[in-house]
Amino acid sequence: MKVILLQDVKSLGKKGDEVNVSDGYARNMILPKGLGVEANARNKNDLKLKKANEEKIAKENLEAAQAFGKEIEAKSVSLSIKVGEGGRVFGSVSAKEIAEAVKEQLGFDIDKKKMQLTSPIKSLGTTMVPIRLHPKVTAELKVLVREA
Structure with missing residues (x-):
């Protein structure tokens, strides 16, 4: 049969x-x-x-993922972190903090698990964070870390 x-x-x-x-x-x-x-x-x-x-x-x-990826890549998120003497950074910026900042500043709800951050950001400046939106689509989010 x-x-x-x-x-x-x-x-x-x-x-x-x-x-x-x-x-x-x-x-x-x-x-x-x-x-x-x-x-x-x-x-x-x-x-x-x-x-x-x-x-x-x-x-x-x-x-839809490709369009959302282009929208994300066109924008950036800024975070502030405490800095001590000699430019030494206290703590780090994690994927959770980036996700909260994206929701607050851009209005997008991105899951922190989709951010492919190999290790927390421990330096000032601009960092490109890859975000996996779809198995075939990965967007780069610009994260600006500045002194608090």
Whole structure:
């Protein structure tokens, strides 16, 4: 019996695959547990429409991330940090502080986990912070750290 998988099934196939299984396995395991549906013309057409819709949504998400990335790269965020004698910096600027400053100054809600800051910023000046907006889109945010 031909079956279209609705979920990944170990040692059988991935979601959306059309596989050939024995009738008993399909009736007793795949269909009752909702892991797949019979591969008839209607279900094949539904699968095709669902894949087309998912591709369209993925394309829209990519375009939105690219537009948001351009918007982020055009702007900058400024933070202040305490500085002692001889230009020695007390503390550092973390991704959490950058995310809060972006929300306060620019009005964008960016998750601190999306910021690819290798280590906290411990110096004055301008630093480019990469922000991963989408698996295919990474934007650079300009962070200006100045003396408080």
